[in-house]
Amino acid sequence: MKEELNSSSLDYVEELYLEYLQDPNSLDSEWQEYFKNYIADSQTKSFSANFEASSIFNPPAKAVGSSQSATDLQYKIGMLIRNFRTRGHIMAKLDPLGLIVNQTPQELKLEHYGFDENDFDRIVESGTMSGYSLKEVYERLKETYCRSIGVQFMHIDDYEVRDWLQKRMENSLNRLELNHEQQLRILAKLTEAVVFEEFLQKKYVGVKSFSLTGSESLIPLLDLAIEQAAEQGVVEVVLGMAHRGRLNVLSNIIKKPTRQIFREFDDADAQAYIGRGDVKYHLGYSQDITSQVGTKVHMSLSFNPSHLEFITPVVNGRVRAKQDRLKDKKRQKVLAIAIHGDAAFIGEGVVQETLNLSELEAYRISGTLHVVLNNQIGFTTTPEQSRSSFYATDIAKMLQSPIFHVNGE
Structure with a gap:
């Protein structure tokens, strides 16, 4: 009898089902057996779905043994790449002393996305990572963003700038190719x-000094930056910095005669500087140097007061004046370099004021190269007691500028 039923018989079957619910014995044995085995649900007594409801907030579980679909794989890889660009700096090995042990964020782990060994050899099609397997992509991302250089750049709103940085870093694994001559330099x-x-x-045992010890890599960094600037047409460089490492910069970057620096250490002209304290760390110097490409570059280290950060707006003002005097409307011929201590950079309000003014038309100089030396102690204060932000440079994210965190060792 049931074989003769079709979709038009639904009303008839539903009526029989209701009768079955009221009195199973009212139906013949064949219908009783049918409803008992296939329809009647002793718990719900309804025709509700026999599968668990799902939605975008409660997605269905992946079947055991099934592999990711191509669309699902590409979407999750896109999220993985974006999270490395955003959060990879958390894993970077930035502390030469090993005092900070960073935990790997969950969103930078493959298991967070449900990837397993079956997915490792699948080919990725996503921008700079196209053509690589999932395993290779993961290793390349760690090499680019989690080695000894951490990068924060995803706060930049301009897509073209972000895209340029991504391609530049990810295609080279964030490594600079240096020839033998550059390595020797x-x-x-x-x-x-x-x-x-x-x-x-x-030579000067016990004499108060503000040594660059531990951050000597600042010197080759400045040397390479100035050489690169000279290649791009910069004719003047104005530097500003506080006490630490100042004499080293004067000697090895500005080329101030060491005889003169040591004479100041000997206090050979003490009578001329009575009441001026550690005067040698306040003095500036200017000099013309010749770059490797043969161009003349005028170097100037600004005179500095005892205040740690007042020199930063002074440097910017000098650069703006030089640009105006050179009629440099594109503001590409004079470079500003400001060197800071980490505690002063985040702790002194004048830094925020200078950054805030930097993009206004009346103050713009087309950018300053800021170098922050992380002493891991601000005079006598540890980082966790001196700032609320994770990095001393977090204040710089108010501008559309990338921030590179570099292990100086």
Whole structure:
């Protein structure tokens, strides 16, 4: 009898079902057996769905043993890549002392996305990672963003800037290709910086000094930056910095004669500086140097007061004046470099004021290269007691500028 039923018989079957619910014995044995085995639900007594409801907030579980679909795989890989660009700096090895042990964020783990070994060899099609397997993509992301250089740039609103940075870093794994001559130059500059500090410590025992020890890599960094600027047409560089490392910069970057620096250490002209304290750390100097490409670059380290950060707006003002005098409307011929301590950069309000003014038409100089030396202690204060932000440079995210965190060792 049931074989003769079709969709038009639904009303008839529903009526029989209701009768079955009221009195199963009112139906013949064949219908009783049918409803008992296939329809009647002793718990719900309804025709409700026999599967668990799902939605975008409660997605169905992945079947055991099934692999990710191509669309699902690409979507999750896109999220993985974006999270590395945003959060990869958390995993970067930035502390030479090993005092900070960073935990890997969940969103940077493959298991967070449900990937397993079956997915590792699948090919990715996503921008700079196209053509690589999932396993290779994961390793490349860690090499780019989690090695000894951490990068914060996803706060930049301009897509073209972000895209340029992504391609530049991810295609090279954030490594700079240096030829043999460049490597020797870096070694020479690093050696000069170390020898200078060691000589001062041995020659002037017990004399108050603001050493660059531990951050000697600042010297080759400045040297390479100035050389690169010269190649791009910069004719003047104005630097500003506080006390730490100042003499090293004067000697090895500005080329101030070391004889003159040591004479100031000896207080040979003490009577001329009575009441001026550690005067040698306040003095500036200017000099013309010749770059490797043969161009003349005028170098100037600004005179500095005892205040740690007042020199930063002074440097910007000097650069703006020089640009105006050179009729440099594109503001590409004079470079500003400001060197800070980490505690002063986040702790002094003048830094925020300078950053805030920097993009206004009346103050714009087309950017400043800021170098923050992380001492891991601000005079006598540890980082966790001196700032609420994770990094001392977090204040710089108010501008559309990338921030690179570099392990100086």
